[in-house]
Amino acid sequence: MHSRTSAPAASSGIVVVGAGLAGPVAAIYLARRFGRVTVLERHTDPRHIPAGQGRSLMVILSDRGWRVLRELGLEEAVRRICAPLTARCGHLPDGSTEVTPYSRDGAPIWAVERHRLHRLLLDAAQAEPGVHLHFERPVLAVDLEAPAIQVRAGTAERWIPCRHILGCDGVHSVVRTALVERGAQEQVSTLELAYQEIVLDLPSCDRGLMHYWPAGDALFGAFPLVSSSKFAGSVFFRREGPRPSYAAAVGGRALAQQFAEIFPSLAAGIPDLEEQLATKPVSHVRLTRCDRWALGGTAVLVGDSCHAMAPFMGQGMNCAFEDVRTLVNCLDKERDWARAFTEYERIRRGDGDAIADISYQHYRTMSRLPDxxxxxxxxxxxxxxxxxxxxxxxxxxxxxxxxxxxxxxxxxxxxxxxxxxxxxxxxxxxxxxxxxxxxxxxxxxx
Structure with a gap:
């Protein structure tokens, strides 16, 4: 039973907006230092939703993420649901392959199913004294003067006073919107690519590698699932323009034909390709940047709310976790929320922009044909x-x-x-x- 999901208290000192992957991590760190932390999430508790109906199937853990999980005492539990990958294997159009190790000493990165990691983090936050999780509680607005947050519970709306607000609420961050209303400049855009996820068998592919098929204007990548013998794949096409693009092929059959033209060897091994493409949602990659991540000691942004990036380096979650750890270290050092928020922004904003640039360039590296x-x-x-x-x-x-x-x-x-x-x-x-x-x-x- 997940018990602490009732309406929020009338007043909350620390509020974390968003219970994605970064939100529970932030809540655990903060509760261990400051006591009560209220977490507000607009969506249904994902632990009550069948697997595979949420966001992307796989996420990647590397050293930055493991450092955070180790500090929270969660490393051992998470290792049990991960698959180590030592390299990526490019399957080129001429039939050749190119293996690129992730590190020179053979160290692996780790693939984990998002829904399994998310549930583990939520359970850990739920069990942490002082953390109070509330689902189906959308934050409608943030008043940075009061400060207070406007929350909807069912059909009722009310303002809840608070002292400190962490925006872990992603690309469409309500907390970032409040900062923009106070003069912050944001850049929100959509990558020219869209993608769909496909579960498939790849019996001849090494499960210790990530596999990808570059096609210039299209890309297919696949990671081994830990919970089965299959792979979780993602096909990336342009959103607009001539083939290959989603605009040029609407519907499962047309998409399947387009997929088969570009990735014939893959299509031959996916008997339900048309059905998957007809029923799986087409997802878009949102990008965000913001020139201000904090306001005094009142509000601060973390993760995708201030630096959503292309997914091709596998650093989005790791970067968000490192954001949280850096923020908490600043709080430990400064002992003053305003100074800590300012120092956190100084340290991390340039890094957020840098990894966004790196991630986009890595897509170009993986998708390009030989030149x-x-x-x-x-x-x-x-x-x-x-x-x-x-x-x-x-x-x-x-x-x-x-x-x-x-x-x-x-x-x-x-x-x-x-x-x-x-x-x-x-x-x-x-x-x-x-x-x-x-x-x-x-x-x-x-």
């Missing part, structure tokens, strides 16, 4: 990493296997790519085959 110029630059960059491992670290490894700031990781990657382009410009196609001593000399003279 001689890009391949030459990539080959040089890889050789530099192999030749000088203490000097150059792959971008994915920086993001997934360290707690280095995303902005620093992006700056170092840009430096590496610029160096590769200069070498290519200076030596032409022969640059790819330069002897190691000459390649080292190129770095020294740069």
């Amino acid at each position: 001689p110029q890009d391949d030459a630059e990539e080959a040089i960059a890889r050789r530099l990493v192999a030749l000088m491992p203490d000097h150059f670290v792959p971008l994915y490894e920086r993001c997934a296997f360290s707690e280095e700031s995303y902005s620093s990781a992006l700056a170092e990657e840009r430096r590496l790519r610029e160096l590769a382009r200069r070498i290519l410009s200076r030596h032409g196609d022969a640059a790819v085959h330069l002897p190691d001593p000459r390649l080292r000399a190129c770095v020294s003279s740069a």
Whole structure:
């Protein structure tokens, strides 16, 4: 039984708006330090909804996320529902494959079914003394002056006074809207891609890898499910434009025909492809940025409410968890909510923008078809990493296997790519085959 889901108290000191993945994590951290935390969620308790009817099937855990779960005492429980993945395997149109390790030492990232992780986090928050979860309680408005929040419970609406508000309420954040009304500037957009999820058998695919099929304007990616022998796949098409796009193919049969034209080997192994495409929702990727994440000690944004990103680096949840941990560390250090919120925003806002840029670029990397110029630059960059491992670290490894700031990781990657382009410009196609001593000399003279 999940008991603490009644109407909110008449007054709440700390309110977390949103009970997605970041909300329960924030609530547990804060309750252990400050006592009572009220969590308000507009949707039904997902623990009462059959699996597979919510958001994307899979999420990725890497070092930043594990650090948070370890601090909360949840690491062991979460490990039991995860699958380790050591590399991604690209299945190219010519039938060849290209395996790219996630780290140089073989360390894995971890795939987990979103609904299983979400339920585990909610159960942990439910069991935490001081945390009070309330579902089907949409926050309609936020008054930053009072401060207070307007909540609907059934047909009744009321204002509830509070002291501190954490916006963990995603792309359509009501808390962010309140900051915008006070002068913050937001950017909210939709990626040109939409996607659908497909569950399929891939008997010849290694379950220790993530698999993807690039097609230029389309992409299919698949992760092994822990709860079955199948894979959870996602097909990405453009939202608008000529084929392949959702606008050019409406309905299960038309979509299935389009899918089969672009991914023939996959389509042949999915007997219920048309049915899945006809019944699974078409999801859109929303992007957000905001130039202000906090107001005094009253309100602060976390996760997708201030930096929703493309899903291709698997860092959205990890970044949100790291947001929460950074915020709590600032509260521990400053002992003053206004100073802590200001310091948190100073530390994290640049990182939020950086990982959003990295994630979008990673889609370009995964979806593109072979191109001689890009391949030459990539080959040089890889050789530099192999030749000088203490000097150059792959971008994915920086993001997934360290707690280095995303902005620093992006700056170092840009430096590496610029160096590769200069070498290519200076030596032409022969640059790819330069002897190691000459390649080292190129770095020294740069």
